[in-house]
Amino acid sequence: MSFDEGPAAGGFDGGRHRSRYAGTTLRAPVDDSAWTHYRTSPRARLDRHDAHAVLFREDDTASHLYEVVSGQIMLYRLLGDGRRQVVDILGEGDLCGHSLTGLYDCTAEALTPAEVRVLDRRDIDQSTDLLAHVNRCLLTRIEALHSHAVLLGRKSASERVASFLMRFVRGRGIVGCKGPERHSADTELVILKMTRQEIADFLGLTIETVSRVLSDLKRRGVIAIERNDRIRLVNVCRVCKMTGIH
Amino acid sequence: MSFDEGPAAGGFDGGRHRSRYAGTTLRAPVDDSAWTHYRTSPRARLDRHDAHAVLFREDDTASHLYEVVSGQIMLYRLLGDGRRQVVDILGEGDLCGHSLTGLYDCTAEALTPAEVRVLDRRDIDQSTDLLAHVNRCLLTRIEALHSHAVLLGRKSASERVASFLMRFVRGRGIVGCKGPERHSADTELVILKMTRQEIADFLGLTIETVSRVLSDLKRRGVIAIERNDRIRLVNVCRVCKMTGIH
DNA sequence: CGCGGTTTTGACCGGCTTCAAAGGGAGTGG
DNA sequence: CCACTCCCTTTGAAGCCGGTCAAAACCGCG
Structure with a gap:
């Protein structure tokens, strides 16, 4: 036999309570004084985007860090033949645009009209409070991505x-x-x-x-x-x- | 057609003795002086685990942060009916065990005999260097999880x-x-x-x-x-x- | 009311799961 | 050294879920 296209199935069964899957969207924003202060600093720029606007594209050189102020942003990747996977959906308070390689690892597109604060990575690296805040944001994404992996792999x-x-x-x-x-x-x-x-x-x-x-x-x-x-x-x-x- | 609850997929026979894999393993370790120093501080403990040992379990109270020193660790989540999804595989230099909720969001199990440095979250929060290092680690995981989402969703x-x-x-x-x-x-x-x-x-x-x-x-x-x-x-x-x- | 785009529905197909059984291979004991 | 067992892995056969292709329905909107 030979294999080609096609994803996996899964199943269902009843059980008892316990859950996870925290939707990014409806999470209460974290209050963080140092972070709040930074957000109002003159170096931070506020951009407005229409729905469907692309903030940055996969493989573009990563220059900035973005904080979602309002609206929703989706992150997706494309395979060579056009298949697309939306890997995450960001809401108020979430960050994106970090990169290790110097290139964005996925495309960011606004789902709704959105306000985005454009930050400078170098500034953040100065303060433990800011870094700790970024840490929490990244951790939130990781837990959401874990949930999403379960959904995609087993549901x-x-x-x-x-x-x-x-x-x-x-x-x-x-x-x-x-x-x-x-x-x-x-x-x-x-x-x-x-x-x-x-x-x-x-x-x-x-x-x-x-x-x-x-x-x-x-x-x-x-x-x-x-x-x-x-x-x-x-x-x-x-x-x-x-x-x-x- | 009717979308009722279909029969379950997924293996997880309930047994715990089975495992292995790599992934992050082949990345060159980052050299970070502050981090390196911390690793040798007296507060950090070094644990050795056999293959298939469970470091921590989903929903346990999250007490520590772990750094993989050698070997490989897999992170997985279970659905109520036993379906399992391995969400990530960690290698040398990777971190796990962070938590926002106070509970681990997944189970960590050694794939190979592994050495793990047990760290204290509070110490890390003191230093920008350490925080920046943790940041990079988290970012690496996020990019890997993005790739994995594409694999699970579209391949x-x-x-x-x-x-x-x-x-x-x-x-x-x-x-x-x-x-x-x-x-x-x-x-x-x-x-x-x-x-x-x-x-x-x-x-x-x-x-x-x-x-x-x-x-x-x-x-x-x-x-x-x-x-x-x-x-x-x-x-x-x-x-x-x-x-x-x- | 017509028009372009999205969404829904239908029919069919095939990739992957499921269920079942046979096939290794490593360790143990005779 | 072989027999035997335990597990893991492979192979086979059949069925279903979700993909694919195509067409109809819907929805704003000018």
Whole structure:
């Protein structure tokens, strides 16, 4: 036999509580005095980008460090034949643009209109507070990337989509999740800032599969698609149970 | 079609005795005077572990920071039903054990007999040099995790295996690769430190698929399996062309 | 109301998983 | 030195999940 294209499948099964997958997007910003001060220093520049603007490209010479002030940025890599993998999605407070090699290791593109603070690496290296802050930011990315590796390597299509939807639900499906509020409907409106193609490239699926999974969830009453970019999780707990993490 | 919970993939038979691999291993160690000095300070402890020893477990309280001095360590996460994903493989000079939440986000297990320096987070936070060093280490992991996300999300089984094999070939298949040496056979012996199961869990495949791909490569004369853990890349360039990155 | 782009749906196919069994290979004991 | 066992690995056969290709439906928007 001979091997060619095609990703892996996975499975699902119920289990007990415990979770991870902290969506970058909805994390509370860290307050760090030295960092806050630096951000207002004259050397830092603030750039505004439209949605779909490219901040920097894979293999460009890495000159600056970027801090997301508002909006969302996706990082992706391309294979030679055009296959794309979105490797991370950044939100407020996240950093990108560091490089060891002198070249950016991936492309950064704005998902929404975004404000980005452009920093100078050399300044940061002076202060332990700033370095410690950067450290925490990098660590956050690493944990998110670990979660993402599990998703890409071991989850089924429906588990991936469910996990993706749960990113947008603050304080649920992560460590310390208290379950649904008492006496509440446990419903949530998710407003997507990504096209189906971008979601697919993030989840390691095709656009058709993402669409089919969403249609299936709708048919089963788990979600309601109020508009293409507005998805209501009718029952958050139910979506959470489909993520595969339990 | 209906996207219900399909049967689970992934091997992890629950047993703990199995393991090996490399990756970071072939990077030249960074020389950093402040870091070097710290490593010899009396506060740092040096631990020795046998192969398959668990350094720490997912969800344990994170107490220390570890630096790999020798040997190889794999980091993995488990899903509730036992599916396992190896998220990273660490070699000499790499760090692990940091945590933001106070809990380790994954399990660390020795692939080979390994020496590990146990550090104290608080000490590091004092010095800009040490922090800068940690920064570089984290950044290295992030770039590796980006590559891994591409592999898991977008590569076929044979591309994954080829990419895996190329990890062990120093200075080839990476930025600045000069191609084969002139007048040389362009052959390379790879000594695996991982079982097929561990490789599968790293590549997001099943053990059978890994085995089948290797057999297929052997049949086609791309590799020779001299022993189960010794694989000769008959033609490095040919393997490299199968990684999908071109 | 028409038009370009995205999204959804359908039909089919194939790569990888799954399940099952046979095949090594290293260590142990007769 | 061979028999035997335990594990890991390989091989085989069959089935399913998700990819591929193609076309219809939808959605803003001028």
